[in-house]
Amino acid sequence: MERAQAKQEFDKAVELAKRSDVVVLALGELAMMSGELASQSSLDLPGRQQELMEAIAATGKPVVLVLVNGRPLNITWAASHIPAILEAWHPGNEGGNAIADLLFGDANPGGKLPITWPRSEGQIPTYYAHNLTHQPEGGRGFTSRYWDQTGAPLYAFGYGLNYSKFAVSNLKVANGSVKLGGKVDLAVDVENTGTRTGDDVVQVYIHQRAGRASRPVRELKGFEKVTLKAGEKKTLHFSLGRNELTYWSQASRDWVRDEADFDLWVGLDSTATLHSEFHIVQ
Structure with a gap:
């Protein structure tokens, strides 16, 4: 029945x-x-x-x-x-x-995914802030860790659409080389290239290339939600300081900050390609 x-x-x-x-x-x-x-x-x-x-x-x-x-x-x-x-x-x-x-x-929807969205349960756990050793893609000819699908998630961390389109450009790092303990200041332009008012979230990611411990390939270190009319452009400013550039060291059992070279990306999700770099020196 x-x-x-x-x-x-x-x-x-x-x-x-x-x-x-x-x-x-x-x-x-x-x-x-x-x-x-x-x-x-x-x-x-x-x-x-x-x-x-x-x-x-x-x-x-x-x-x-x-x-x-x-x-x-x-x-x-x-x-x-x-x-x-x-x-x-x-x-x-x-x-x-x-x-x-x-x-x-x-x-207007302006939300962003607070997680990495897998294609299937076989990809779990999947997260954007993994170490290099967790991602075999690109090494020795491998393009994916799976035989039957790509290793990329269905939707990246920080992804989300709205009823308009946004573009991020003109990334400038004010002080590309700073002393240990200093701040890195950066600016970036965001423009609504669509035909109606919309909301989006500009996101800042970094990667510390070397240090006292292996660091994630990307880490979210700043974000700002903006509402722009069609054709409107705005310059956003971010500052990376002690809270953004230190990490917990298991060996030292303390928060540490290294002299190191850093990659910097700014965009609309964790796959952002607009890139620059900065350096922390003694």
């Missing part, structure tokens, strides 16, 4: 999609399905949700996928077949109103 009713509701949803101009498809998990004592061995959408999504996409109607979930899910298929995906997480009592504001364009 329950199976027959479920099939009836499934078919009803597909038929409704066929009669609609646009489909808003809400999928995901219950709050109890993630968190403490709720570990799962799969990131797949529960039940027949994946099947439903594919059936509705096959109708040819534009689909907006709204994800309600507390952890990353396997949406690799959706990423290449669904034109718009809104990650709502578990938004609380006012979540419906907030989602409606975004879908109707009354508000």
Whole structure:
């Protein structure tokens, strides 16, 4: 009886999609399905949700996928077949109103992923701030640590779209060589190159090339959210000091700061390519 009713509701949803101009498809998990004592061995959408999504996409109607979930899910298929995906997480009592504001364009999404989003559970753990030894790509001819997929995540840490487009340029480091204990000041231009007002988050990443311990390939050390009108440009200023340039040393059991060469990137997520460098000297 329950199976027959479920099939009836499934078919009803597909038929409704066929009669609609646009489909808003809400999928995901219950709050109890993630968190403490709720570990799962799969990131797949529960039940027949994946099947439903594919059936509705096959109708040819534009689909907006709204994800309600507390952890990353396997949406690799959706990423290449669904034109718009809104990650709502578990938004609380006012979540419906907030989602409606975004879908109707009354508000502009400007959020960024606080995690690295894997393609499948086989990539876990995956995180942007790993050491070089954790990433074999590019060494001895290897392009991925997996035979069946790229080693890159589906979405990078810090990634997120909005209803406009932004460009970051003209990175300038005021003092490329500073003494131990000093500050590194930098400036960068951000421009709304789209056709409407939008929000975005400019992010600063560094890599310490050598030191008393192996350092992550990238670390987020600064960010600023900006709201710009179409065509508007703004110069942002960041300062990297003691809090950004020290790290905890297991050997010294203390916070340390090394004389070292640093890479610097500024962009809109952890794959930023706008690059410069600076040096800390004695």
